[in-house]
């Protein structure tokens with residue numbers, strides 16, 4: 442048990458700053474990560490929302506694709522929001538050509554499943570393991586999870602679709618808790634990192 446784990450936020454593209462703030466509010470030491478060497482210094486990693494095709498391309502360009510796949514497969518705790526959830530999927534239903542993922546969660550995801558930017562919405566979401574009521578789910582061109590393997594725990598659904606999952610040390614949500622000022626999900630992730638390090 443490590444009381445103050447160091448948690449990186451993958452800083453290739455997306456809403457990195459908001460995650461750094463949410464992690465600090467949840468009592469973690471948080472820092473941006475964009476170079477392979479920096480992976481050695483972290484106990485866990487957040488993969489932010491943004492655009493998964495861009496994150497995928499930049500991860501290859503920055504030499505992070507393979508090292509990150511290995512760390513995740515070896516059990517480093519990771520939390521992906523929205524585009525980050527897509528990056529943790531073992532399979533994308535509708536990838537752009539050449540789009541790759543880090544994998545780590547045995548699930549098939551559908552990109553942009555909840556519609557376009559102007560169909561973005563907020564909704565209360567009840568998440569298993571989060572106490573004191575639903576979280577405010579912010580869905581922005583959000584993916585949903587089409588199907589999961591036997592090892593995957595479904596933590597939340599919205600409108601009959603899976604929007605939060607966990608497999609071992611990998612956590613993912615279709616929505617963006619870092620944009621709400623409610624740090625309960627980041628707190629859950631920080632606890633996962635503490636327990637693992």
Ligand SMILES: NC(=O)CC[C@H](N)C(=O)O
Pocket residue numbers: 489490491492493494522523524525527552553581582583584
């Ligand atoms: N808010 C988001 O992260 C949007 C994700 C985006 N639709 C993608 O495919 O990466």
